[in-house]
Amino acid sequence: MITVSSLTKSRADVRVLEDVSLAGPEGTVTAVVGPSGSGKSTLLRCLNGLETFDSGGISIAGHSLAAGPHPPTRLERLRRDVGMVFQQFNLFAHLSAIDNIALAPRVVLGLSAAEARDRGLDLLDRVGLRSFAAARPATLSGGQQQRVAIARALAMRPRVMLFDEPTSALDPAMAAEVMDVIVELAGAGQTMVVVTHDHAFARRAASRVVELAAGRIARQGPVAEIL
Amino acid sequence: MRFLRNAGSLAGRVTGLFSGLCTGIVAGGLLAVPVGPARAAELDDVVARGELVWAADQEGGGPHVFPDPTDARRMTGFEVELATLLAEELGVKPRFQQGQWDRLPLLLGRTADCVINGIELTPERHRDYFCSRPYFGYSLQLLTRRESPIDDFEKLASPGPAGRWRVGVLTGSAAESVMRSRPDLEVDVIGYDGTIDSLEQVSGGVLDAAVMDDCIFTFYADRFSRLKTVGRPFAGGFYTVLTGRDTPRLSAAIDMALGRLIADGRLKSLYDRWDLAGRQQMLMLRDATEIPPARRRSVWELGRDTLPLLLRAAGMTVLLSCLSFPLAVCIGLAVAVGRMYGPPLIRPLLTGYVEVLRGTPLMLQLYAIFFLLPKIGLALPALVAAVVGLALNYSAYEAEIYRAGLKAVPPGQFEASLALGLSKWQALRHVLVPQAVRIVMPPVTSDFIALFKDTSVCSAITVIELTKRYSVLALSTGRIVELAIVTALLYLAMSWPLAMLSRWFEGQLERPAVGGGTREG
Numbered sequence: 001m002i003t004v005s006s007l008t009k010s011r012a013d014v015r016v017l018e019d020v021s022l023a024g025p026e027g028t029v030t031a032v033v034g035p036s037g038s039g040k041s042t043l044l045r046c047l048n049g050l051e052t053f054d055s056g057g058i059s060i061a062g063h064s065l066a067a068g069p070h071p072p073t074r075l076e077r078l079r080r081d082v083g084m085v086f087q088q089f090n091l092f093a094h095l096s097a098i099d100n101i102a103l104a105p106r107v108v109l110g111l112s113a114a115e116a117r118d119r120g121l122d123l124l125d126r127v128g129l130r131s132f133a134a135a136r137p138a139t140l141s142g143g144q145q146q147r148v149a150i151a152r153a154l155a156m157r158p159r160v161m162l163f164d165e166p167t168s169a170l171d172p173a174m175a176a177e178v179m180d181v182i183v184e185l186a187g188a189g190q191t192m193v194v195v196t197h198d199h200a201f202a203r204r205a206a207s208r209v210v211e212l213a214a215g216r217i218a219r220q221g222p223v224a225e226i227l
Numbered sequence: 228m229r230f231l232r233n234a235g236s237l238a239g240r241v242t243g244l245f246s247g248l249c250t251g252i253v254a255g256g257l258l259a260v261p262v263g264p265a266r267a268a269e270l271d272d273v274v275a276r277g278e279l280v281w282a283a284d285q286e287g288g289g290p291h292v293f294p295d296p297t298d299a300r301r302m303t304g305f306e307v308e309l310a311t312l313l314a315e316e317l318g319v320k321p322r323f324q325q326g327q328w329d330r331l332p333l334l335l336g337r338t339a340d341c342v343i344n345g346i347e348l349t350p351e352r353h354r355d356y357f358c359s360r361p362y363f364g365y366s367l368q369l370l371t372r373r374e375s376p377i378d379d380f381e382k383l384a385s386p387g388p389a390g391r392w393r394v395g396v397l398t399g400s401a402a403e404s405v406m407r408s409r410p411d412l413e414v415d416v417i418g419y420d421g422t423i424d425s426l427e428q429v430s431g432g433v434l435d436a437a438v439m440d441d442c443i444f445t446f447y448a449d450r451f452s453r454l455k456t457v458g459r460p461f462a463g464g465f466y467t468v469l470t471g472r473d474t475p476r477l478s479a480a481i482d483m484a485l486g487r488l489i490a491d492g493r494l495k496s497l498y499d500r501w502d503l504a505g506r507q508q509m510l511m512l513r514d515a516t517e518i519p520p521a522r523r524r525s526v527w528e529l530g531r532d533t534l535p536l537l538l539r540a541a542g543m544t545v546l547l548s549c550l551s552f553p554l555a556v557c558i559g560l561a562v563a564v565g566r567m568y569g570p571p572l573i574r575p576l577l578t579g580y581v582e583v584l585r586g587t588p589l590m591l592q593l594y595a596i597f598f599l600l601p602k603i604g605l606a607l608p609a610l611v612a613a614v615v616g617l618a619l620n621y622s623a624y625e626a627e628i629y630r631a632g633l634k635a636v637p638p639g640q641f642e643a644s645l646a647l648g649l650s651k652w653q654a655l656r657h658v659l660v661p662q663a664v665r666i667v668m669p670p671v672t673s674d675f676i677a678l679f680k681d682t683s684v685c686s687a688i689t690v691i692e693l694t695k696r697y698s699v700l701a702l703s704t705g706r707i708v709e710l711a712i713v714t715a716l717l718y719l720a721m722s723w724p725l726a727m728l729s730r731w732f733e734g735q736l737e738r739p740a741v742g743g744g745t746r747e748g
Contacts, residue, residue: 048646050642050645050646072650072651075645076648076649076650077648079645079646079647079648080648083646083647084643084646086639086642086643086646088639090637090639090640090642090643091643092640092643092644092658092662093637093640093662094658094661094662094665103647103657103658104647104648104649107649107653107657108647108648108649108653149643152647153646153647156647156648
């Protein structure tokens with residue numbers, strides 16, 4: 001499902017990623033761990049083309065990315081199959097929870113407003129927030145916002161989900177709510193890559209672990225062996 | 228006259244506020260500061276000062292007063308020479324004071340001792356100022372293009388092929404009042420601030436005809452070879468030197484000096500030199516008292532006669548604002564998006580668009596659209612030109628506001644949109660622009676109020692909105708203060724709801740529903 005081969009990226013003469021290769025089979029959860037600045041988030045953002053890279057290649061959900069700038073239409077097709085959840089949630093501030101979720105299915109997939117809404121309400125159910133459908137993001141707690149953000153990404157029915165430190169901006173109680181949702185997704189067989197520095201969470205959710213250090217892969221393997 | 232002087236100053240301040248332009252405010256501020264002598268300069272002051280300050284508008288053009296073609300810093304014209312002769316008679320030197328033609332009388336007692344600039348002797352002027360004996364006889368002449376179907380003044384009594392005839396006149400001139408006093412004619416009378424403007428517009432096909440003092444057209448006939456006179460001059464009157472009612476001795480001295488110039492033939496030889504022979508003989512037996520002064524209207528009559536006109540002009544102000552601002556917002560938004568997200572090639576062009584429109588005065592842009600575009604075959608009606616001019620000018624400001632608004636949307640919003648598979652344009656349409664629009668609501672509303680007041684600049688291209696209507700009515704009725712108060716109230720009645728709206732939007736913004744707010748806590 002995910003293959004990264006010899007990925008290299010520099011930013012202003014600094015090597016951010018160096019010869020990174022990994023594989024994420026269908027239905028598995030890969031945790032990416034490592035200290036701050038080790039290139040975890042950059043690697044994740046390369047996977048859906050939010051960042052470009054200098055050499056190597058990526059194959060994800062049936063799409064492939066090469067070094068250098070990516071053509072916009074190729075990225076749009078890829079991103080329909082690859083969802084992403086951000087550390088800071090990034091919910092659309094002007095839309096209610098349900099509209100946040102329904103926007104992309106409506107605009108990108110061409111669903112009718114009613115279809116998109118139904119899909120959104122089901123997902124809100126799944127993350128336990130159906131009663132907050134009409135709430136604006138700013139009125140929700142951080143944990144609630146992140147769960148809406150997960151529902152928003154899931155609404156596109158992606159084949160791969162990317163999580164960029166999804167619990168780092170949350171206090172422990174809220175982080176637990178979000179972790180439960182992610183663990184439940186893992187149990188349902190969703191292919192995922194989770195960047196985190198919470199080893200306990202990685203052990204709970206992931207089957208494989210990739211540890212980065214200074215842009216290189218330090219270790220990788222089954223979660224039981226690494227952590 | 229003391230009353231009138233204060234009145235003029237108040238009018239200046241009020242107009243300054245209305246215009247909303249820095250210049251207006253500065254001018255108003257200057258008028259509020261007593262710069263001239265504490266009282267109007269009487270004859271002894273003029274003699275002691277050694278200067279007779281005479282006011283005229285060089286924009287009015289030849290043959291009266293105009294910049295010397297060989298040296299633009301110098302003024303020339305038959306009235307320049309007349310002023311010199313009059314000053315000599317008083318034993319002083321002449322000094323020229325520039326002013327806008329229809330407001331020259333307001334300078335009396337403040338920065339000018341007298342007005343010499345083709346001022347027609349009318350009952351209203353006779354009521355409000357001291358009028359000297361006539362120094363010049365003018366006739367009104369109808370002018371049109373050579374190929375025009377108007378070959379006789381009576382043709383104006385029935386509609387033309389395109390409906391009512393459009394006839395240009397100088398605002399505040401006798402030509403204007405004569406044409407406006409003829410409801411029997413199928414004519415829309417359009418007032419211009421400069422004499423030549425209406426000739427340009429007839430030549431360019433915007434107007435069907437123009438009416439002006441015949442000597443003006445004679446002077447410019449070479450420049451407007453496509454124009455012809457229609458029939459004989461059809462009405463006429465006299466030019467007078469205006470002085471203030473509170474300077475009787477100066478007024479009398481100027482009147483007598485003029486008498487001496489007429490009697491000993493110096494005025495005649497002056498006119499001979501300017502090719503204006505025949506003007507002076509008509510004056511020999513006349514003096515100003517042949518024209519009786521107009522009656523001053525009661526407040527009730529004033530309201531009855533002016534309120535409907537002021538209300539209609541206020542309607543024009545609203546119409547201009549409400550047509551041009553939405554356009555400005557749409558263009559501005561498109562320019563802002565283009566500058567930030569458009570193809571790299573067009574970005575510098577859009578930057579240029581913004582800088583040119585922000586960096587040049589609105590007045591100049593309106594002039595260009597209304598007076599210069601007809602020269603390349605694009606003659607826009609005044610209202611359309613005004614709306615287009617306001618919309619373009621304000622679009623530059625709106626573009627900058629929206630650019631700031633788009634920058635204020637957290638970058639995570641754009642990334643989140645892209646990550647969901649939205650294209651750049653879909654992200655703009657559904658996520659960035661809706662948020663930017665909410666963020667910039669207060670400055671945009673405040674710009675609407677600014678545009679609302681800037682519509683007064685459109686009077687430069689013959690659109691009569693509230694400020695212009697006030698200015699015309701104040702001068703023709705002499706009720707400067709009363710009408711200023713009514714006009715100010717009308718502006719307030721219109722801008723107050725806008726200010727409320729602006730405050731409401733700000734209240735909406737402070738509510739947590741809108742804004743960046745994706746952070747914890």
